[in-house]
Amino acid sequence: GQNIDQPTEMTATEGAIVQINCTYQTSGFNGLFWYQQHAGEAPTFLSYNVLDGLEEKGRFSSFLSRSKGYSYLLLKELQMKDSASYLCAVRDNDYKLSFGAGTTVTVRA
């Protein structure tokens, strides 16, 4: 099984940077994913890491260290529309996703 931990809530100011950490303990690993979910809406895919290192996509970056069971999602130049829940998910060797409980990010003006 998978054990995935991420902080419950984070608050940051518009224009700032926020880093959401995710740690995991897994029985098999085949990739780590980040999804964004606005309140009352469906999750949408943000990023995928399978090798160690940083993946950058515009204002969002995701980092993975497989040896440490650790990932983070970095959100730069925060905008009000970035207020959402961010879900960390690990894929096992059978290609099934296990999700963390999510981190709710609130961006203040």
Next chain:
Amino acid sequence: IAGITQAPTSQILAAGRRMTLRCTQDMRHNAMYWYRQDLGLGLRLIHYSNTAGTTGKGEVPDGYSVSRANTDDFPLTLASAVPSQTSVYFCASSDSLDYNEQFFGPGTRLTVL
């Protein structure tokens, strides 16, 4: 517009009743999934299907059944609903089981009384 649709949007159901949640996608994706989302627990996989005609169990399959008669449709059935099945249910699809991005439907909010 291509995507995934779910029906109903929300439903209140008496315990013991049978209920089928519908999911249809028009992206010709081979893999489809059903998740439930509960506060503090995140999304949990109920059942999945790798391709039409095949299904598999996820993390929390008890009390639920699925079928995959064709590529587009993946209904989820609660044979005899219980209050612990109160949740938001999301259907998702991906090009294949090992494709990186899953596309989620808008969800069904189910309350079992």
